[in-house]
Amino acid sequence: EAGxxxxxxxxxxxxxxxxxxxxxxxxxxATLYWYQQILGQGPKLLIQFQNNGxxxxxxxxxxxxxxxxxxxxxxxxxxxxAKLEDxxxxxxxxxLPTGVDEQFFGPGTRLTVx
Amino acid sequence: GEDVExxxxxxxxxxxxxxxxxxxxDSSSTYLYWYKQEPGAGLQLLTYIFSNMDMKQDxxxxxxxxxxxxxxxxxxxxxxxxxxxxxxCAVASNDYKLSFGAGTTVTVRA
Numbered sequence: 001e002a003g004x005x006x007x008x009x010x011x012x013x014x015x016x017x018x019x020x021x022x023x024x025x026x027x028x029x030a031t032l033y034w035y036q037q038i039l040g041q042g043p044k045l046l047i048q049f050q051n052n053g054x055x056x057x058x059x060x061x062x063x064x065x066x067x068x069x070x071x072x073x074x075x076x077x078x079x080x081x082a083k084l085e086d087x088x089x090x091x092x093x094x095x096l097p098t099g100v101d102e103q104f105f106g107p108g109t110r111l112t113v114x
Numbered sequence: 115g116e117d118v119e120x121x122x123x124x125x126x127x128x129x130x131x132x133x134x135x136x137x138x139x140d141s142s143s144t145y146l147y148w149y150k151q152e153p154g155a156g157l158q159l160l161t162y163i164f165s166n167m168d169m170k171q172d173x174x175x176x177x178x179x180x181x182x183x184x185x186x187x188x189x190x191x192x193x194x195x196x197x198x199x200x201x202x203c204a205v206a207s208n209d210y211k212l213s214f215g216a217g218t219t220v221t222v223r224a
Contacts, residue, residue: 004156040216040217041216041217042118042202042204042213042214042215042216042217043157043202043212043214044214045211045212048211056211091156091157093156093157102159102162103159103212104159105156105157105158106156107154107155107156108156
C-alpha cells in the first residue's frame, strides 16, 4: 500500500514570496490533515478536511495561508506572502473517516524562509 | 488545544530499557498515542492506549497510563540503536483532534 506522498521535500524562498505544497493521501482515506511542525516542537494542526469539505481550520492563519482539496483526494497548501516565522516542516496526514483511526503521515516538506 | 509536556532528551545504553514520560492537562482525553519520528521522515504510530485502560504491552513496548495524575509513559525494553529517534506523545480530545508534545529525543549509545 502506497503511503502519503508530499512534494516538494524541500523549499527555500525569500520572505514575501509565495509557496505551495502538495499532498496525495492514501487511497480511500477521506480525512486529510495539514500540520505545521516548527523545529523543536510537536506538530500543530492547521486544517482538517473530510472529503472536500473543511472540518476544522481554526488554527490556520487565514490572512496568508490557504488550503484546498477540490476533488476530495489531493490537497494543496499555499502560503502567500511567506514570513520568516513560517519556516517549518509541513506534514500531511490522512486517515479513514471514523475519527479514531490512525493518522498516516507523509515525509513532510521542509520550508526555509530567508 | 490541551497542553502536552515531555522531557526533551533521553540517553540510554544499548540493551537497557528506556522510559519516556508525558503529562497532559485534559482529563476528558479519549485516546493517547506514541509516535516515532526518524530524521527526514514523517511520524510513525508506535502504539496507542484507550483512556479506560491503564496498561498496554506490544512486543518491546509497554504503555502505562495514570489517569488520576494525567501521566503517560512509554517503556522500550532492550533498546537498540534503531530506536534512536524523536518520540512524540499525542493526546486526542473528545473530537479526536490530536495535541502533540514537543518530542523526546532518544539517543542510544553503544
